[in-house]
Structures are given as structure tokens and as C-alpha cells.
Amino acid sequence: MRIIFERTGGIMGLKSRLTINLDELPVDQSRNLSRLVDEANFFTLPKDSSGRPAPDSFQYTITVETDTTSHTVHTSDITAAEELRPLLQELSQRARSQRGSKA
Amino acid sequence: MHAHHSILCITPPHMLQEIVRNGSPTQRDIALQTLITSEQIRGQRRVMKSMAAFMATAVPSGNKERAIYDVKNGTQLPGTLVRGEGDPASSDPAVNEAYDGSGVTYDLFFDIYGRNSINNNGLKLESNVHYQKGYDNAFWDGKQMVYGDGDEDLPVAERLFNRFTISLDIIAHELTHGVTQYEANLAYWDQAGALNESMSDVYGSLVKQYQRKQTASEADWIIGEGLFTSNVNGVGIRTMKAPGTAYNDPVLGKDPQPAHMKDYVRTVEDNGGVHINSGVPNHAFYVTALELGGNAWEKAGRIWYKTLTDKLQERSTFQQACDLTYEAAGELYGVNSLEQQAVKKGWDAVGITIGGDAPTGCLSTILGIFGMKAPAEN
Numbered sequence: 310m311r312i313i314f315e316r317t318g319g320i321m322g323l324k325s326r327l328t329i330n331l332d333e334l335p336v337d338q339s340r341n342l343s344r345l346v347d348e349a350n351f352f353t354l355p356k357d358s359s360g361r362p363a364p365d366s367f368q369y370t371i372t373v374e375t376d377t378t379s380h381t382v383h384t385s386d387i388t389a390a391e392e393l394r395p396l397l398q399e400l401s402q403r404a405r406s407q408r409g410s411k412a
Numbered sequence: 413m414h415a416h417h418s419i420l421c422i423t424p425p426h427m428l429q430e431i432v433r434n435g436s437p438t439q440r441d442i443a444l445q446t447l448i449t450s451e452q453i454r455g456q457r458r459v460m461k462s463m464a465a466f467m468a469t470a471v472p473s474g475n476k477e478r479a480i481y482d483v484k485n486g487t488q489l490p491g492t493l494v495r496g497e498g499d500p501a502s503s504d505p506a507v508n509e510a511y512d513g514s515g516v517t518y519d520l521f522f523d524i525y526g527r528n529s530i531n532n533n534g535l536k537l538e539s540n541v542h543y544q545k546g547y548d549n550a551f552w553d554g555k556q557m558v559y560g561d562g563d564e565d566l567p568v569a570e571r572l573f574n575r576f577t578i579s580l581d582i583i584a585h586e587l588t589h590g591v592t593q594y595e596a597n598l599a600y601w602d603q604a605g606a607l608n609e610s611m612s613d614v615y616g617s618l619v620k621q622y623q624r625k626q627t628a629s630e631a632d633w634i635i636g637e638g639l640f641t642s643n644v645n646g647v648g649i650r651t652m653k654a655p656g657t658a659y660n661d662p663v664l665g666k667d668p669q670p671a672h673m674k675d676y677v678r679t680v681e682d683n684g685g686v687h688i689n690s691g692v693p694n695h696a697f698y699v700t701a702l703e704l705g706g707n708a709w710e711k712a713g714r715i716w717y718k719t720l721t722d723k724l725q726e727r728s729t730f731q732q733a734c735d736l737t738y739e740a741a742g743e744l745y746g747v748n749s750l751e752q753q754a755v756k757k758g759w760d761a762v763g764i765t766i767g768g769d770a771p772t773g774c775l776s777t778i779l780g781i782f783g784m785k786a787p788a789e790n
Binding site for chain 1: 487544545546547548549550551552553554558563565566570572576582585586589600601605608609612636649663664665668681682683685686687688
């Protein structure tokens, strides 16, 4: 499984991007991410729930690819589905701690 | 008092009454004192009585009402109420910063422009602190302000951002998004979005200047001073004085703001670069304010306020903002007044001419969606 995470907007208007190949992660981390994707019901989430942009909020684009399928979701701080938020938080956290290194 | 008094002595009473009605608390006190004193000299004490009645009824008393909520690292808005209006200070600095910062912002809008809160009708100012964990941002969600704690969850050596309530101008920036929503309601994309952003930076900076009692030339015009940790090579997230120079950092990159239309950034990201191209109107305001001298919130701030509340519309462009601030300055201070000339100089400095046809940047956004590059629009 591969996850591509992109964050734009925010009060600085900066973009950050992160690609994660779950195969390359330690097993516990990879398992945790798979669980968050499952718990988000990711493949059933609407493609675009970004709504009318709210000033300074972040916009997110998340793509999850497996061997058989791929799904992309556009969302924002204001409109993200509750079940997606734990995954969003985990990906944001990873993107922040890898700032500066080219993902 | 005497220095003020001598100036106010030559002011006609109807103007003093106007100051009593619309001035800042300090201006009101001075004006009222002057009115009373001059009436005493004339032996017409009964006027004092009527003035007291006037003060009780006719002076608008703003109803500043603040509420600070703790989101406790979650995302449910609003969080738990932790400080209401008039409540004693908290032991949590983020709570107090949000409380005090929204208070000073209310004061600038009320004292100087006579505006009673975000909707000009006493709307409660609601702020949420400790949003999420490691949330390096602040936003206005259409109803309330939301602040993250920056990089509090990372090791100190990796932290770039402090908590977002740390900068007064960030708080005022967010609150001004609310004012804009109730007034011009500028769309949050392309040039209208960059104007929306710029209004928030303008009043963000003016609130800081008002609190510090700084003139246009004394002010630093930095947005988000104190927001970066010492790990970042930068003074803040933007600068209205010299857009494009706020930071230049190995991790964050370089401040991408243009200070002139020739460097306008055509992009589809960030809603068409609303936080990038705001550098152009930001700098026009700065040049205007510097040209006028004195306190920027008085004249430049008033011209922009009139433009925001009476003239700009949802899809306004930079060219329209230029023409309409010029028009507003003419209405407030007279056609060909120094104030109107200062507005012209401000926009000239960023490459936009009164009555001209500056590119709108909209075509490039449409083309950008299809992965194409726009030709030079002029």
C-alpha cells in the first residue's frame, strides 16, 4: 500500500507533500497506518469534501493505492469526516517531522 | 491635559461632541473635559448636566464579549469554555493571549472606526486554543477563531513554530477575516482572496501598532513576529514593508511574496496564491501609510476600512481595490487631498495605476487547472 499526502493553504500558504510506501516501514507503523485507513472507511469517502475554503484553513489531498485500487480524497480542516481525522492527524504529524527532507 | 486642551480649545463644540460620540476612550475623555471646562468658563453649568445625560444615552457603548474555549488537542469546535468576559486571568498563556488579543482587536475597531465587533452588532468573539496536537496553524472557520500550539509535540531542536496566539497580529488577522465576511465578503480565491488576506494583515498590523502606540515609521510591519522558534531564519511569516524578505530558511524555504505586480505569482495552489499575492496590496497599504505619516490606523486605516465596508465586493480585483481606495480617500478627505495622493502613490509603488487595467490573474488560474501556462496578460 502507498499513501500520498499533500497539504496546502494555512496561514502561510505553504505546501507540504509526503509519500509513504507501507512496505518500507517497520511492521508496527505499517500496521498502524493500515488500521487508520480501514477505520476511516477511506475507500468509501466522497472524492471532494473540501467545501467553500475557510480563511487560513489547510486543504488536504490524500491518495491511497493498493495493488487493486486507488482512491483520492480532497478535504479540509473544517469539512473532514470524523472517521478520517485520526489518519489526517497521523499523516500531518509525519509530514511535519520530515520537513526539510525531500519526500 | 493642558497640551491637548490648547488644541481642543480652537475646536468648535459640535466637533468635540462628534469626538465624544465617535472618538477613542482617551479622545472622549479629553473632549468631554474640554467641553465641561469651556462651559464652566462661560458660567453655563447647566450644560454639564445635559452632557452627563448625553454621555449616558447617546455614546455608543460597545458590548465587548469574549469567550475562550480549550479544544484539548481535539478537533470538536467549540471546545470547553475556560474564560468568559470579565473572568480572571487563566494560568494558561494561550487562553490569556486569545482573550487579550481579541480584546485589543475589538478596541481598535470600536475606538477608531466605531465598529461594534465582527458583525457590527456585538457578536461574541469566540476563540479556541489547543486545537489538535502539533497543529502549526490558525484559522477562522466562519464563526470562530481557532489556534494550534505549533510544534509543541516535536523535540525542541526540530520545532519551527511556537503557539499561534503568541503574535497579537495573528489574532487580529483571524478576527478581521470575520469582519471581511460580514462586509465585502471577499471570495477566498484569486485576487479577491488575496485582498481578503491583505485586509487581515492590514488590521493585524494596525492592532499591533495601536497597542504599541507606534507611528507608521516606528512600526515593524511584520506579520507573525515571535511565531517562529530560534530554529528558523526569519523574522515572521510576512512583512508588509518588504514582501518576500520575511524568511529564508533551509526547511521553510524563502518567503514567496511579491511586492510588485511584475512578480505576481500565478498558481492554483493556496486558492490561487491568496497568501502569496497579498504581498502586493499589503505593500500598497504600507507605502500609503508611510506617505501619510503619523498613526497608520487613523487615516490609511480609515480609508481601507471605508473601502472594505462600503465599496469592495465579493469578486473585487486588485485594480478595483486600487480605484476604490482612491475613491474612498476622496470622499473622506477631499478630491486631490494629500490623503488621496498618498493612496495613488501606494498603488503606484506596486505597479497598479488609478483607472488602469492591471491583470486580474484569473485566466492563469483557469489554465493552471489544465496544466497550461498563461501568456503575459498585459
